Amino acid sequence: MIFDAIDRKLLDYLQADSKQTNKELSNKLNLSVTAVYERIKKLEREGYINKYVALVNKQQVDRAFVAFCHIKLVQHSQEYVVKFEKEVAKIKEVLECYHISGDYDYLLKVLVKDMHSFREFMVKKLTTIDHIGSTHSMFVINEVKHTTAINI
Amino acid sequence: MIFDAIDRKLLDYLQADSKQTNKELSNKLNLSVTAVYERIKKLEREGYINKYVALVNKQQVDRAFVAFCHIKLVQHSQEYVVKFEKEVAKIKEVLECYHISGDYDYLLKVLVKDMHSFREFMVKKLTTIDHIGSTHSMFVINEVKHTTAINI
DNA sequence: AGTGAAAGGGGCGACGT
DNA sequence: ACGTCGCCCCTTTCACT
Numbered sequence: 097m098i099f100d101a102i103d104r105k106l107l108d109y110l111q112a113d114s115k116q117t118n119k120e121l122s123n124k125l126n127l128s129v130t131a132v133y134e135r136i137k138k139l140e141r142e143g144y145i146n147k148y149v150a151l152v153n154k155q156q157v158d159r160a161f162v163a164f165c166h167i168k169l170v171q172h173s174q175e176y177v178v179k180f181e182k183e184v185a186k187i188k189e190v191l192e193c194y195h196i197s198g199d200y201d202y203l204l205k206v207l208v209k210d211m212h213s214f215r216e217f218m219v220k221k222l223t224t225i226d227h228i229g230s231t232h233s234m235f236v237i238n239e240v241k242h243t244t245a246i247n248i
Numbered sequence: 249m250i251f252d253a254i255d256r257k258l259l260d261y262l263q264a265d266s267k268q269t270n271k272e273l274s275n276k277l278n279l280s281v282t283a284v285y286e287r288i289k290k291l292e293r294e295g296y297i298n299k300y301v302a303l304v305n306k307q308q309v310d311r312a313f314v315a316f317c318h319i320k321l322v323q324h325s326q327e328y329v330v331k332f333e334k335e336v337a338k339i340k341e342v343l344e345c346y347h348i349s350g351d352y353d354y355l356l357k358v359l360v361k362d363m364h365s366f367r368e369f370m371v372k373k374l375t376t377i378d379h380i381g382s383t384h385s386m387f388v389i390n391e392v393k394h395t396t397a398i399n400i
Numbered sequence: 401a402g403t404g405a406a407a408g409g410g411g412c413g414a415c416g417t
Numbered sequence: 418a419c420g421t422c423g424c425c426c427c428t429t430t431c432a433c434t
Contacts, residue, residue, distance in 0.1 A: 098401095107309070110302035114266065117427060128403050133429070135401095144308045149396055150262035151298045157259070157400045164348065164355060181392045188399035195390040196316065203316060203386065207398060234355065240333045240345040244301055244396060246359060247340035248309045269410060283419050285412070 099144075102127070104248050106135055107144065111245035114148045151244070159207040162236035163214055165222065166200035170229040183225045189217050200232065251296075254279070256400050258287055259296065263397035266300045303396070311359040314388035315366055317374070318352035322381040335377045341369050352384065 102125055109121055118132045125132060139145050154160055169176055177195075184193050184204065192205035204222075208214045214233075222231070254277055261273060270284045277284060291297050306312050321328055329347075336345050336356065344357035356374075360366045366385075374383070 107302070107304055111304060112301065113299060114302045115300045119427075129427085130404080130429085131402050137429095142308070143305050146303045146305050147265060148267045148300065148302050149264065150259070150266045150300050151396060152259055152263060152398050152400075153295050153298050154398055156294070156296045157398060159398050159400070162346070164346075185393045190393060191396070191398070192394050193392040194314070194316075194388045195392055196386040196388055198384075198386040202392070232350075234348040234350040236346045236348055238347040240347055240354070241337045241342060242344050242346075244303060244343070246304050246306055246309060246311050246343070248304075248311070271410075280420050281410085282412090282421080286418075289412095 103135060103139065103144075106132070107139065107248060108245070110136070110145065154207060158209045161208045161210050161214060162239070163206045163208070164234045164236070165202075165204040165206055166232040166234075167202040167204065167222075168200050168229040168231070169202075170227050172201070176227040180225060180227060184222075187217075187221050189221065255287060255291065255296075258284070259291065259400060260397070262288070262297065306359060310361045313360045313362050313366060314391070315358045315360070316386045316388070317354075317356040317358055318384040318386075319354040319356065319374075320352050320381040320383070321354075322379050324353070328379040332377060332379060336374075339369075339373050341373065 105125060106121065109116060109124065118129045118136070121127075122129045122132045127135075136145075154162075169180060180202075181193070181195075184190055184202070189206050189208055190204050191207055192203075194203045195201065196203050206214070206217060208217055218231075218233075222228070257277060258273065261268060261276065270281045270288070273279075274281045274284045279287075288297075306314075321332060332354075333345070333347075336342055336354070341358050341360055342356050343359055344355075346355045347353065348355050358366070358369060360369055370383075370385075374380070
């Protein structure tokens with residue numbers, strides 16, 4: 097499949113604002129509305145675009161406290177790993193979880209209301225998962241940059 | 249302003265799929281189309297919804313290699329901090345940058361094509377920024393969970 | 401792949417409850 | 418705050434290039 101400079105621009109625009117009309121996009125890209133429409137459908141069909149979502153302001157919904165948690169398992173057997181990953185994915189405060197290289201096994205991004213809620217999260221949710229060896233938490237002091245847009 | 253259970257559900261639906269029509273949403277919420285419309289406009293107006301975006305499949309656009317970089321500055325003077333933050337925000341491979349507590353000052357999320365591109369990124373982009381003391385990189389082996397949706 | 405016209409549906413405003 | 422009505426515009430398809 098062809099993926100040219102126009103497609104790249106289109107993805108750029110859609111990653112910045114998916115509510116633009118095809119007409120607006122057609123102006124920016126110097127194409128007809130139908131051409132834009134066809135290209136977008138192609139990008140969706142071929143899996144370039146996963147989905148369209150609304151991004152919520154975390155301060156507004158009382159989830160302004162962001163923490164990253166490093167986690168080490170006591171053992172790395174298949175059984176422990178699978179179980180941990182299954183359990184952690186269920187926790188709603190955990191937006192992201194990565195199996196990573198380095199001193200720790202996992203890195204989690206956690207969103208809660210405040211430090212008190214974080215304590216609750218640690219005690220009642222995270223550390224109730226079996227086989228966790230040790231954890232190390234880092235708190236976000238300031239969000240310098242945060243985008244969902246991949247620059248292609 | 250009132251923010252009830254229906255608004256919560258609405259945000260939930262829109263965070264999962266923002267391309268749903270108000271008609272579909274009205275069915276799920278047992279409301280009229282206009283009521284849904286008014287509520288969404290209210291959520292946008294009050295800043296609950298920041299924006300609507302397309303989420304791109306990183307494997308499809310050759311950015312499947314994800315790394316987290318810890319960074320320590322040589323000094324923490326206002327000048328160094330401001331300059332570092334300004335420079336790092338400009339780098340297109342850096343999707344996220346957080347000022348954090350702990351041993352290191354910053355945590356970066358970096359998206360590149362492969363290990364070779366990562367090296368290029370480190371040598372040509374990141375470490376050319378002044379005042380960086382030390383860095384520590386962790387590579388993502390597996391993405392266990394990754395969502396943009398905040399569970400309210 | 402791109403264009404333009406035509407049909408169908410949804411966004412959005414006015415008004416009513 | 419929610420519901421009904423109606424217009425306009427956008428999405429989507431079709432025929433043609």
